[in-house]
Structures are given as C-alpha cells and as structure tokens.
Amino acid sequence: xxxxxxxxxxxxxxxxxxxxxxxxxxxxxxxxxxxxxxxxxxxxxxxxxxxxxxxxxxxxxxxxxxxxxxxxxxxxxxxxxxxxxxxxxxxxxxxxxxxxxxxxxxxxxxxxxxxxxxx
Numbered sequence: 840x841x842x843x844x845x846x847x848x849x850x851x852x853x854x855x856x857x858x859x860x861x862x863x864x865x866x867x868x869x870x871x872x873x874x875x876x877x878x879x880x881x882x883x884x885x886x887x888x889x890x891x892x893x894x895x896x897x898x899x900x901x902x903x904x905x906x907x908x909x910x911x912x913x914x915x916x917x918x919x920x921x922x923x924x925x926x927x928x929x930x931x932x933x934x935x936x937x938x939x940x941x942x943x944x945x946x947x948x949x950x951x952x953x954x955x956x957x958x
Contacts, residue, residue, distance in 0.1 A: 852864045858896075860896035884927055895922065895926045899918075
C-alpha cells in the first residue's frame, strides 16, 4: 500500500513542477515512509480531488499567511507536519507499529568476583 500511495503522490507532483505543493508531496512521502500504516488512508484520500496535495498546500499557505511579516510568510516544519497529519487523518502508531526504539535488554546483574574463584 505504501508504494501505491507514493505513486499517487508522484503522479500529482508530475503536474506541478517544483511548486510549493510539490514539496508538500515530498514531506508527505517522508511521513508515509516513517509511518507506513497510514499509507492506505492517504492512498484512498488522494483519489478525491479535494484531498489532493494542492489542497493541503493551501492550508499550509493559509497558516503561513497568519505569520506573515512584510512579504514573507512562514510555517515551521513541525507546523506543516501537524497540518498534513490533521488533513489526512493520520493514525497514531498502532500496536506493533511503534516508532519508539525497542527496549534495551536488561543487563545481567554483575556478581562479585572473589579471589577464591581463581585458585
């Protein structure tokens, strides 16, 4: 499903050139690679014109315009990530899909070394 979602994003990107929406697509692909359990949801959404990467780019631009100083608007990468997640309804990590590092194995309690052990 991940490959299908990425192909749909790339098909939309091919029509855009290197526009801001193109780069939103790149960020979305990175997010899906990190959280592939969301790929099926995004793949279905991308079939709906109102859910295209150009639509989410407009939401990000609106947020940037709120932070506008002179002619420059800005959205932090974390803000853009949040907007994309909300727009596509990303799910949190499911059981077995944790993004946290695995627990380190517990170290065996060290036993005292006695001189008699070497005699």
